[in-house]
Every structure is written in C-alpha cells, then in structure tokens.
Amino acid sequence: METIKLPDNPVFDEVAAAAAELGVDAYVIGGFVRDLVLKRPSKDIDVVCIGDGIALAEKVSQQLPHRPRVSVFKNFGTAMLRYNDWEVEFVGARKESYREHSRKPEVEQGTLDDDLKRRDFTINALGISLNKANYGALIDEFDGLKDMRRKIIRTPLEPGITFSDDPLRMMRAIRFATQLGFDIDPDTFDAIVDNKERIKIVSQERITDELNKIILAPVPSYGFKLLFVSGLLHLIFPKMVELHGVETKNGNSHKDNFYHTLQVLDNVAQVSDDLWLRWSAILHDIAKPDTKRYSPKVGWTFHGHEDRGARMVPKIFKDLKLPLNEHMKFVQKLVRLHLRPIALVKETVTDSAIRRLLFETGDDIDALMALCRADITSKNDAKVKRYIQNFDKVEKRLVEVEESDKLRNFQPVITGEIIMETFDLKPSKTVGELKEVLTEAILEGKVKNEFEEAYSYLLQIGEQKGLPVVNKKTL
Known part of the structure; x- marks a missing residue:
C-alpha cells in the first residue's frame, strides 16, 4: 500500500x-x-x-x-x-x-x-x-x-449520473482542468455536453464563482474554449458567444472577435492576477456584434463599440451577479477608454491628448495601458513590434506629462464654491459652464493648474460673459 x-x-x-x-x-x-x-x-x-x-x-x-x-x-x-x-x-x-x-x-x-x-x-x-x-x-x-x-479529470462514478445529480460539477470539471492544465476524460466531457441544460438549476452566484476561478487561472482561454465547445458558455454567458464567428462580404472578412478576446485575456493574465482587469479584457469588445457594419469603401467597422460596451457592463454584471460597485465602474471605465491609447499610437502624441487621458483615467492609467498592450494581437509580428514600440513612446510621454502637470486624479484648483462666491452665483448651469471652460483650458495647456494663474483666467471668462466680480479671492 x-x-x-x-x-x-x-x-x-x-x-x-x-x-x-x-x-x-x-x-x-x-x-x-x-x-x-x-x-x-x-x-x-x-x-x-x-x-x-x-x-x-x-x-x-x-x-x-x-x-x-x-x-x-x-x-x-x-x-x-x-x-x-x-x-x-x-x-x-x-x-x-x-x-x-x-x-x-x-x-x-x-x-x-x-x-x-x-x-x-x-x-x-x-x-x-x-x-x-x-x-x-x-x-x-x-x-x-x-x-x-x-493529467486527466474523470468522475469516480458514471459521469452522466454525477453531472445530472449536481450540475455545478460540470463547471468544476472545466475549472480544475483549467487551473491544473489537465485534459477532461472523453466520456466525462461527453457527459457535460449531454447534461449541459441541467446547469439551469444552479444558482447564478455558484456559476459565477466557478467562472471567476477559471478567469483567474494561468491560461484562462483554455477554460473558455471548453465552456464554448461543451455548450455551457451559450447558457451561462450568451453575450460572449455572440463574439464568435467571421463574416465575409466581397472578399472582406473581419477577425473572429471571440478568439481575439481570449487572446487578449491570456495576454492580460501573463502580466496581472487582477480579476477585474481580466474582466475588462473579456468585455472590451463585447459590443462589436451590435455595432458591426459593412461598407464597400472601408470594409467592416465597429464604430462606437467602446461606448456601447461600457453602457452594457452594468447589465452584464447584474445578470452574472457580479458586484455593482467600484469593480464594475473600473471595468466600465476601461471598456470605454480602451481605444484611446491606441489612437494616440496612430497619431502625433500631443500633450493635450496625454493630459486628457490622464484626467479621465486617473489611477487606472497603468491598468488601461496593460489592457491596451494586451489588445495588440496580430499574426504579423512586425506590426505587433511596431505597435509595442509606439506604446513605449506613449507611456514615456505619460510619465513626463504626469510629472510635470500632476494630472492623475486631477481636480481644478478653482472649485465650484470659489466660482459661486466670486460672482455671487447660486448652483446653476452657468457655474458648470465656467468650470468646464476652465478645465478645458488647463487640459489644453493654456493655463497651469495653479491658483493665481487659473483664477486670473476665470476672471477673464467671467468678464467675457458679463459677470461682475463680487468677492475677489486672493491666496
């Protein structure tokens, strides 16, 4: 023994x-x-x-x-x-x-x-x-x-009975295979396919708990491929399944966004164990099926998929019983902004564009850049190398502008209260407009985010709008 x-x-x-x-x-x-x-x-x-x-x-x-x-x-x-x-x-x-x-x-x-x-x-x-x-x-x-x-996952008893009795075990089989890098025994996998509909009696919380464990595995794409082939993914996360497939018109094809998403997820998994950054990878292109259009002149487009995707995040989180808190807002922000750094790579990087990215992203800028690097997937190695080199330049400029302007989690030194006291205004649309013009001036680099210079600019704006100064502030 x-x-x-x-x-x-x-x-x-x-x-x-x-x-x-x-x-x-x-x-x-x-x-x-x-x-x-x-x-x-x-x-x-x-x-x-x-x-x-x-x-x-x-x-x-x-x-x-x-x-x-x-x-x-x-x-x-x-x-x-x-x-x-x-x-x-x-x-x-x-x-x-x-x-x-x-x-x-x-x-x-x-x-x-x-x-x-x-x-x-x-x-x-x-x-x-x-x-x-x-x-x-x-x-x-x-x-x-x-x-x-x-390296085999196999049930001790007849697998059809095992999975019919407790359908969550189908998710657990795929989770263990993914975490351990094991294969699922053919008879066991066939039983998952045969019993997949039984997953409907399992609570969403239990399903999502297993799904999160798959997402946190070293190579999460393996688990998603097993979920997809077994048919379980179609039942527990149909929105993700909609990404699958390639459509061709007039010889023009778009990439398979399902497998692209899995590659992005694996790329993120290589650099971060953060569950919510990995969820950002899963959802970054989730709205592409809804925004897909074909034009003979430009081919396939997915215009606005980042904004549409960000709006979809709360419902997806609610349906999957994921937390509707700061984690959801983090994922939503990264989905909404995931094209922004890529746009900077394609054009001359201006300080204004860098400032705006820092302003909108705040402390999540490093996570956003990690997602964007992971989003560079191509069979053309030269293209990938060129993009990575351009990303290096963007990240260098981000560091330089941040050190100079301190725009991460930026708040204008001139608050709404100061604006109201200066011009004797009550909370109103006018106060918001003044604050927005001042914020734009700082982001454009016209004005430094320092009290004296920003306040002087505020007085100029007020004068242009015919607002009398009632209580002039001084440092």
Whole structure:
C-alpha cells in the first residue's frame, strides 16, 4: 500500500490521537491530498471520520494549544476550527442521494467507501489514513493518483449520473482542468455536453464563482474554449458567444472577435492576477456584434463599440451577479477608454491628448495601458513590434506629462464654491459652464493648474460673459 508523508503539522497527530481516544477511524481527504501530491500549496484540511465529525472537532480543539474555537454547522453535520494558518473542517462519512430538480442531496451516515463515491472527481476522491494501524496510507479506490499522473479529470462514478445529480460539477470539471492544465476524460466531457441544460438549476452566484476561478487561472482561454465547445458558455454567458464567428462580404472578412478576446485575456493574465482587469479584457469588445457594419469603401467597422460596451457592463454584471460597485465602474471605465491609447499610437502624441487621458483615467492609467498592450494581437509580428514600440513612446510621454502637470486624479484648483462666491452665483448651469471652460483650458495647456494663474483666467471668462466680480479671492 502506498503511503504519503504528511506535512510537519501537529494537527494531524492531534486528530489521530483524538480519533483513537474516541474509537473512530479518521482520514484526511479530498483537495488537500490532491494538492499535496501535486505539490501545490494548500491550507484547507478536510477530515472525514467514520462517526461524529463534530465530536472529533471538539476533542481535537481540547488537545491543541490555546484551544481554538470550534464553529459548528449542525444542519450540515460539519465543524471547523482554525489552527495557525490552517483551516480544518471535520465531517462524518456520508452517502448522498439526489432529486431531479435540486443539486442539494439528501444525506445520511455512510462508510468511507460511500464518502469517496460522492466526490466529484477521482483526483478529489483520495484519502490519507490517520489511524494507528496504517498511518499515512493512501486511500485510492478510483485510481485518482493514476489520473493525476496522466493529467486527466474523470468522475469516480458514471459521469452522466454525477453531472445530472449536481450540475455545478460540470463547471468544476472545466475549472480544475483549467487551473491544473489537465485534459477532461472523453466520456466525462461527453457527459457535460449531454447534461449541459441541467446547469439551469444552479444558482447564478455558484456559476459565477466557478467562472471567476477559471478567469483567474494561468491560461484562462483554455477554460473558455471548453465552456464554448461543451455548450455551457451559450447558457451561462450568451453575450460572449455572440463574439464568435467571421463574416465575409466581397472578399472582406473581419477577425473572429471571440478568439481575439481570449487572446487578449491570456495576454492580460501573463502580466496581472487582477480579476477585474481580466474582466475588462473579456468585455472590451463585447459590443462589436451590435455595432458591426459593412461598407464597400472601408470594409467592416465597429464604430462606437467602446461606448456601447461600457453602457452594457452594468447589465452584464447584474445578470452574472457580479458586484455593482467600484469593480464594475473600473471595468466600465476601461471598456470605454480602451481605444484611446491606441489612437494616440496612430497619431502625433500631443500633450493635450496625454493630459486628457490622464484626467479621465486617473489611477487606472497603468491598468488601461496593460489592457491596451494586451489588445495588440496580430499574426504579423512586425506590426505587433511596431505597435509595442509606439506604446513605449506613449507611456514615456505619460510619465513626463504626469510629472510635470500632476494630472492623475486631477481636480481644478478653482472649485465650484470659489466660482459661486466670486460672482455671487447660486448652483446653476452657468457655474458648470465656467468650470468646464476652465478645465478645458488647463487640459489644453493654456493655463497651469495653479491658483493665481487659473483664477486670473476665470476672471477673464467671467468678464467675457458679463459677470461682475463680487468677492475677489486672493491666496
């Protein structure tokens, strides 16, 4: 029997001792074992005992230094405690049965064999004994170790039943394949295709949680391709599927915006782990199907897709149950502005254009530039190299103008309150117009964003509009 060396952690010895004292068998099981074999870091330990998992947790807590608090979840028959950086969850071995219209099983006490059978994939159906007779022995009834060596995701039982019982497992299969760089066993993948419609009984929050984990994988495009080919993507994110395909008229074709988007996503993933920057990559061209037009003179165009896309972001976030907060606004901003740096690359870069980009982007300028670099996808290596070199020039000018004008998160030194006091105005359209003219002058470089120069310019504007100065300000 193969044995596995457990990490040097007193929790394992204490669980073994507590289980022996209570007269129950205990095993470390599931994801912790998988990650131990794959040499992946993991701080979540799942302990299964043949008996009362809550009683075992409380016994372990009594034996550990400082007696960590045990959180009990009676409805699920589980308990959890934290020890140093480790989170240990305890449960009694269970067997499960499912009803057709719910992924929540009916649970009853079971054997270790029952508990392993209810696991989603063979690589998660591994256990390590904590019992004196065979401490450290690997429990592997479904050849999970062999599947790890073959880099295969496979269900321990008949995959059609596994996915029909709990359709979220289809998303999890694709998520694990993407995170680990594994293939999905052909029969298992066929069962995903056959059962894809069952995903409709799963809550959007659960689906999006798995989707975000796919997006955060090292090469997220792999997961999206599996979602697409299986048909799941058509059900969970149809707007993205609309990007797929190439249309040709009079010999003119546009690129496949679905695969372009996946390339941009992978490019971003190489430089950033930020989930919301990756979502910006996914959504940057989302409005291209709605804005696609063909003209014999210019070919295919997608005019205004950046503004249309930005307006679509809130509904997409709402539909996917993503947060409607600053993360959504960040994605919306990057979708709206993603063509701006590219436009600067194509023309002579003026300080005015740089100032406006800094003004509108604020602290998100670095994220925007990362997205724009990622958006340079072409089979023409010379073209890509030329664009990258031009981006280098734009970024250099951004740094120079920012150091000179301090326009990141820029606010004019002349506030609306100062304008109202100077001309004795109430909040009105006139105040907004004066502020806008002053802001434009600063962005155009006509006036420095310093009080004396900006205030003097304000007085000139007021005089042109026939506004008498009532309370003249001085520093």
